[in-house]
Structures are given as C-alpha cells and as structure tokens.
Amino acid sequence: MSWIVQNLWLIPAMPLVAAGMIAVVRQSNRVFAMSLGIGSLGLSLVLSLCAFAHVLGLTGPGDATREVFNFPWFELGTEWVKLGWVLDPLSAVMLVMVTFVGLLIFVYSVGYMASDENLTRFFCFLSLFAGAMLGVVIANSLLLLFIGWELVGLTSYLLIGFWYQKPSAAAAAKKAFVTTRIGDLAFLMGMVWLYSQAGTLLFYDGGAGCIEPSTLLRLVAQSTGMGMAVSTGIGLLIFAGAAGKSGQLPLHVWLPDAMEGPTPVSALIHAATMVAAGVFLIARVYPLMSIHPSMSDLAAVSTALKVLTWVGVGTAIFAAAVAVAQNDLKRILAYSTISQLGFMMMGLGVGGVAVGMFHLITHAFFKALLFLGAGSVIHGCHQEQDIGRMGGLRKLMPVTFATYAIGMLALSGFPLFFSGFWSKDEILHAASLWSVSQVPFYLGVTGSLLTAFYMTRQVCYIFFGKSRSRSAGHPQQAAAHESPTVMTMPLIALAVGTILLGIIGTPAWPWFHAFIAGEQASLNLSGFHQTGLLPVMLTSSLVVLLGLGLGWWIYGRKAGMKASSTESEPDALERLQPRVFRWLRDGLYVDSFYRATIIRFNSWCSFTANWLDQRIWNRAVNAVSQGLVALSTLDSRIDNQVVNNGFDEGCREVAGGGKILSRLQNGFTQNYLRLTAGAIAVLVIFLMWGG
Numbered sequence: 001m002s003w004i005v006q007n008l009w010l011i012p013a014m015p016l017v018a019a020g021m022i023a024v025v026r027q028s029n030r031v032f033a034m035s036l037g038i039g040s041l042g043l044s045l046v047l048s049l050c051a052f053a054h055v056l057g058l059t060g061p062g063d064a065t066r067e068v069f070n071f072p073w074f075e076l077g078t079e080w081v082k083l084g085w086v087l088d089p090l091s092a093v094m095l096v097m098v099t100f101v102g103l104l105i106f107v108y109s110v111g112y113m114a115s116d117e118n119l120t121r122f123f124c125f126l127s128l129f130a131g132a133m134l135g136v137v138i139a140n141s142l143l144l145l146f147i148g149w150e151l152v153g154l155t156s157y158l159l160i161g162f163w164y165q166k167p168s169a170a171a172a173a174k175k176a177f178v179t180t181r182i183g184d185l186a187f188l189m190g191m192v193w194l195y196s197q198a199g200t201l202l203f204y205d206g207g208a209g210c211i212e213p214s215t216l217l218r219l220v221a222q223s224t225g226m227g228m229a230v231s232t233g234i235g236l237l238i239f240a241g242a243a244g245k246s247g248q249l250p251l252h253v254w255l256p257d258a259m260e261g262p263t264p265v266s267a268l269i270h271a272a273t274m275v276a277a278g279v280f281l282i283a284r285v286y287p288l289m290s291i292h293p294s295m296s297d298l299a300a301v302s303t304a305l306k307v308l309t310w311v312g313v314g315t316a317i318f319a320a321a322v323a324v325a326q327n328d329l330k331r332i333l334a335y336s337t338i339s340q341l342g343f344m345m346m347g348l349g350v351g352g353v354a355v356g357m358f359h360l361i362t363h364a365f366f367k368a369l370l371f372l373g374a375g376s377v378i379h380g381c382h383q384e385q386d387i388g389r390m391g392g393l394r395k396l397m398p399v400t401f402a403t404y405a406i407g408m409l410a411l412s413g414f415p416l417f418f419s420g421f422w423s424k425d426e427i428l429h430a431a432s433l434w435s436v437s438q439v440p441f442y443l444g445v446t447g448s449l450l451t452a453f454y455m456t457r458q459v460c461y462i463f464f465g466k467s468r469s470r471s472a473g474h475p476q477q478a479a480a481h482e483s484p485t486v487m488t489m490p491l492i493a494l495a496v497g498t499i500l501l502g503i504i505g506t507p508a509w510p511w512f513h514a515f516i517a518g519e520q521a522s523l524n525l526s527g528f529h530q531t532g533l534l535p536v537m538l539t540s541s542l543v544v545l546l547g548l549g550l551g552w553w554i555y556g557r558k559a560g561m562k563a564s565s566t567e568s569e570p571d572a573l574e575r576l577q578p579r580v581f582r583w584l585r586d587g588l589y590v591d592s593f594y595r596a597t598i599i600r601f602n603s604w605c606s607f608t609a610n611w612l613d614q615r616i617w618n619r620a621v622n623a624v625s626q627g628l629v630a631l632s633t634l635d636s637r638i639d640n641q642v643v644n645n646g647f648d649e650g651c652r653e654v655a656g657g658g659k660i661l662s663r664l665q666n667g668f669t670q671n672y673l674r675l676t677a678g679a680i681a682v683l684v685i686f687l688m689w690g691g
Contacts, residue, residue: 004051005067008085008138011047011095012148014040016131022124030119037123038106041130045103048095055092058518065089065518068140068204082202086140089516090283090357094137094276097361101272101368102130104490108372109264111486112379116262122162126268129155133273137280142191142201142210145284149187149245149277153180156274160261172257179254183244190237194288197222197230203284211287220291228303235289235304239282239311246278247338248345249315253591255338259330263375266330270337271368279344279360282308283353290352301436305349312345313431313440313447318588320450324457325573325584329374329385332458336411337367339447343427346440351430354513358505359423361512365501366410366420369494373404376483376491377462387461394463396480401463403491408459410498412452412548415541419502424448426505429536448540449547456551464556507533 018040022033058065070084106126113119132155135148161173195201197219198210207214219231242248247255255275259266269275282289289308292300319338326332340363348356378385380397394401410420428448431441467480482488504511507527514521528534554572574581586592 001067001069002054004047004054005069005085005087007047008051008069008087011044011051011099011138012131012134014044014047014131015127015134019124019127019131022120022127025120027118027120033120033123034110037127038103038110040127041099041103041106044130044134045096045099048092048099051087052092052096055087055089056515059520063204066204070140070202070205079199081143082141082200082205083144084140084202084205085138085144086204087138089518090280090353091137093357093361093512093515094280095134097364098130098133098137098272098276101364101494102133102268104493105264105268105272105368105372106130108267108375108487108490109262111484112264112375113262118162122262125155125158125162126264129159129268129273133277136277140203142194142203142285145281146187146191149241149281150184152245152274152277153177153184156180156258156269159265159269160258162261162265166260169260172254172260175257176254179251180244183241183251186237187241187244190234190241193230193237194234197234211285213287216287216291219288220293229293231288231291232303235285235302236307238285239289239304239308242278242281242345243311244278245281246275246341246345247315248278248311248342249318250590252315252319252338253587253594256331256334256587259328259334263330263371263378266334267368267371267375270334270371271364275337275341276360276364279341279348279356282345282348283357286348286353289348301434306436309346309349309434309436309440312342312347312349313443314342315339316342316346316447317443317450318342320447320454322584322587323454324450325571325581326454327386327388327571327585329377329387329390329458329462330371332387332454333367333370333374336370336451336455339451340367340411343424343444343447346444347427347430350434350440351427354516355426355430357516358512359427362410362419362423362498362501362505365494366407366418366498369403369407369491369498370411372487372491372494373400373407376400376487377404379483379487380480382480387458390462391465391467392463393480397463397482399482399488399491403488403495404463405459406495406498408455412455413448413540413544414548415537415544417499417502419498419500419505421540421544422502422505425537425540428540429530429533432532432536445539445543449543452544452547453551456548457555460551460555 015037018036022036025032055065058067066086066088068084068086070082072080073083074081106123109122109126113122116122129152132148132151136145136152139145139148157173157177160176161169163169164173191201194210198215200208200210200215202209203211205212209215216231219234220229222230224230224233244251255270258269261269289304290302292302294300316339319335319342323332323335323339326335340359344356344359344363346356347359377390377393377397377400380393380400381390384390406418410418413421413424415421428441428444431444432438434440503509505513507530508525509521509523510527511521570578571581583589
C-alpha cells in the first residue's frame, strides 16, 4: 500500500486543524486566519494531486484502480465497527476539484470580505466546511461519510447565516438546516437498514463491503412487505438524503434562500461542496442503486434509477423555468444550480457514474466562475443585487464581463468551445437512448433552451445597454468599478478551466470516462459515430443558439439596450404574460404551498400541543399535585393528631404503670416482709374459705 493511501486522511485533516486553530485566536488576527486557511487548503491540494497522480499510475478495471485503508473504530457487542478511506478514480477527481476550486474561492474571499470585521470567523467556517467535504469524498464507510455529511450541514448553517444580524440570513440558515435534515433522516434510516442487512457499512472490504457483489446479491434477493427489493428500498432512502443536499424536488426550497450568505459561500456551496455531495453520494453507492432483480436482463433499469431520472429531469425543467423570472442576480444562479443538479441526477440515472460526474466537475468550474463573477459585480456595484438596477457594466468591469461571459456560455452549452456543451450533451445523448422513455430527453432539451434564454437575459440586464440605476436616482451605479486583482485572478483561472475541461470529455477523446472506468483512453474520431450522437449534438446546438438569440432579441436588442430603460419598467416577459411571469417569479408557489400546508399544519400541531399542555395536561398535573398535597396534609394530621397522640398517651400510661410497679421494688426489707405476710394471710383465708 502506497504512502499516499495510508496518509489520505491528511487531506481533510489539514483544513479541519486550521479551523480549530483559527477558532481560538482573536478576531483581530485576520492575516493569520487568512494565511492558515489558504495555506492548509493549498497543502490539501498538493496531496490531492499526489493522490490523483497515484491513481493515474494504476491500470485495469474495478479493484485494480482502487486502494482502501480500513481500521477498527469501536467494539459493538462481539463485532467491531470499522471505518476507512478509499482512493479510486472517483475520489481522486473529486479531491482535486474540491481543493482547487475551494482554494480559488478562499483566495477570492480575501478581497471580497476584506472590510468585514468577522473575517477571522469567516475563514474558520470556510476551513471547517472544506475539511468536512473532503472527509465525505475519501470515506470508505457510509458511517464516516455520514459524519462528514452532517458536518457539511452544520457549516452550511453557520455560513448561510454568517451575517446573523440580518433576520433574512438567520431565517435562511434555519430553513436550509431543517430542510436538509428531512432528507438526512431518510438517509439515516437507509443506513441503519443497510447495516442490519449487510452487517457492515464499509463500501469495500475485500469482497464483503456493502456495495460489493456478494452483499448486493443478498440484498436484491430479499423483498420488503410491498414486494420491493430490499436494495431498492435502501437506495431510495439514501437518494432522499441526496435530494435534500442537492436541492432536488421537493426539497429544493432551501437553496435559493441560501443566497443570504456572503457570495464566496454561495460559490462554495453551489459549486464545489455541499450540493455536489448529494450527487457524489449517489455515484459512490451506484452499484446499490443500479442493481435489478432481473440480473440476467442487462437492459433492465432498476426502480431506484427510474426515480432518480424522473426527479432529476423534473427538477431541471422546473428550476430553469423559475429562473427566467428572477431579478436577484444570485437567485438566478441559485435556480440555475438546482436545474443543473437535476441534469446531473438525470445523467446518473440514464448514463451512469461517468456521465453524471463529468457534468458535476465541469459545473463546479463554470458555476464557481459565475458566482464569483456575480460577487465581483455586487462588490463593484456596492452590494447591489437587483439586475434591474444595473446595465452597461461591460465597459466598467471588463475582466468580470469577459470571464462571466465564458461561464454563461458554458452553462448555456454553447457548441464545441466550452466544457458545459460536452457534459450536457452527453447527458442528452444518454437520455435519447434510455430504454424506459424518451420524455427525459425532450424535457432536457427544453431545459437547455430555458438555460440559454435566462442566462442571456441576465447578461443583457447586467452588462449591456445603459445604466438603469442612474436614471432611477441611484447614484452608486455611477461609481461601479472593476474588482481588485485578488478577486479577478480566480475568475481568470476558473475561466481557463471552464474552457479546457471540455477536452477530456469529447467523444473523440473520452479521457474522463476511461479514467473513471480504470481504462486507457485514446484519440479516435470514430467516437462521433456513436448511435444518435450527431443528431443530439445538432439538436442541442440549435436549441442553445435559439435560446441565446431569443434572449438577445427580447432583452439585448430591445429592452436591455435602451438608454431610457429604467428599473421601474416591467420585464419584457412580464408585459407579455404578467400572470405566468408572476407564477414563475414566485417559484410556482411551492414555498406558498408549504406555508399553507406543512408549515400551517406544523403550526396547528404546535398550537394544539401548547393548548393541551396549558389547558389539559398542565391542569391535570396541577390537580394531581394538589390532590397529593391534600393527601399529604391529611396524612400529616393523622400522623400528628392520632398516631402520635395515641402513641404518646400509651407511652404515658406505660410510664405510669411502671412508676406504680416501681414502688414495689423500693429496696426496703420490712416492706417486702409486710407484703409477704399479707399474701400468706390472704392465702390462708382463701384455703379456709374454700375448705
């Protein structure tokens, strides 16, 4: 076993130790906190690259490219609960992505949070967040993964509510924490169920792990009371946990509100860490999700993968439609993240691990780029987030505009030149070949159209036309400026990665897919001749160009370019379809539905419980307590006035009798003789009388 595998724990340990050290220093030690946070994650990146290089040197499918290190943690009865970590292509590529993108976000935070008085605390939370996510990535045990999973949830609560003095930030943090706990409860139930059936939570353990063939064959052969395979039931419970973390319907409602945190937090949550954890979890337990009772039928699709696909495509189209009508810069990107997470889940369902994970990796780069670009815009516009109050920023912020445009085109799936095109088209290609239904393919194409449209709308509002803020009486727009170098350099690095990453996933050189499978990739142009690939690429390209052109025609050429356009003017789509636009702006009233049903029911239950507690149980308890007090009073009186007095009187009588008898024992001999003589006289009289 190589040294990097034995010491893989150092990768998450470094930012965790940094977080602990920053936590005990004074808030004034800002430079120390920044240096320690960035330095620790930089060292984690170096170790991650070493791990990645080690996996590159391994060849062969399956176990040949996987190394694990397991160790006993504690004894439970006669069994040992074991933990461990694993280094394989999946964990290696995730380690590099999380540490590299995370490091750029850390560096960016130096400039963005420079004026925040709680910068030290911010870097403490960031380091803890990064360490927890890295712990999730290396885990070879579902239990260890769950520990990191919950730490990610805790730190997301701390970071989303970082500006806790704002009621909206505190509410958003609580909403995120509670909503994700719903999914985590299902995840915990699935984990307990899996342990009860498999006897272990180790993923790989020399053939006895919970996702290795011998265990999976036992799980799929058993059925629940509803006729569902045990493997399917466990898989669906685990997917519920992933749906909560990755913002899938109907647990997506926390993600848009998470924008209340600082923008670097939004980038970290939405790109490299928290939301990616759910997709990674499904990729890690994919053998459990994909196994089908009809194992002889290779074309059979498991129930868990069907649910995964339909939930994913529903999330993708829903969030893309809602993003069309949003005006908050970060909220548009939040709904975009939800939509792209739906695409990732759909990719896992229809195409497998490599398909879904490739989009996760490319999305991490261009979505981090977009969020950091949005932060640059907000920073340059003095914390303004309403795109209706922007306009004409491309000349004032040229670096931000150029890099943001690259991220926007990658997210939209602009043909050939950007990584988002290749990763998204691979999902659409797999969906077009899905044996269950063609509906996910058509919905995915529709989602691509909407993505290109709403991103063009956003860019036109922000960077083109004239300033709508000045004409509406907002002088701060006139002072808009480019962000400092410490913020623009990460944007440039992410923009370069956004373009270059597409090279490793083209049909001509599918290096990423070969790496995940443990195979060697070779350059071969015949890859473009895969069944149905070219029609899908052509369709996708036309749809994206249509979305970009439609967005430009509505917002760039007409509304966004007008010098007289002001923030008070209604949106072009709002003028065309005000009712539909209002529905989309309000998120199709999902939050309103929850408030009217679940939250109201919960409030009613709380009110009822409080009423029962105050009016029934409290009064009952008071009545019982008063009854017990009365009984104790009665008992006291009986004890004092009857028992004690009777006992005392008896004692006095005994004492009096004792005094009388004591007179007979006074020690005078003449008295004893008198008594003896008297007794003899009485005896003689009695005998004579009786005779």
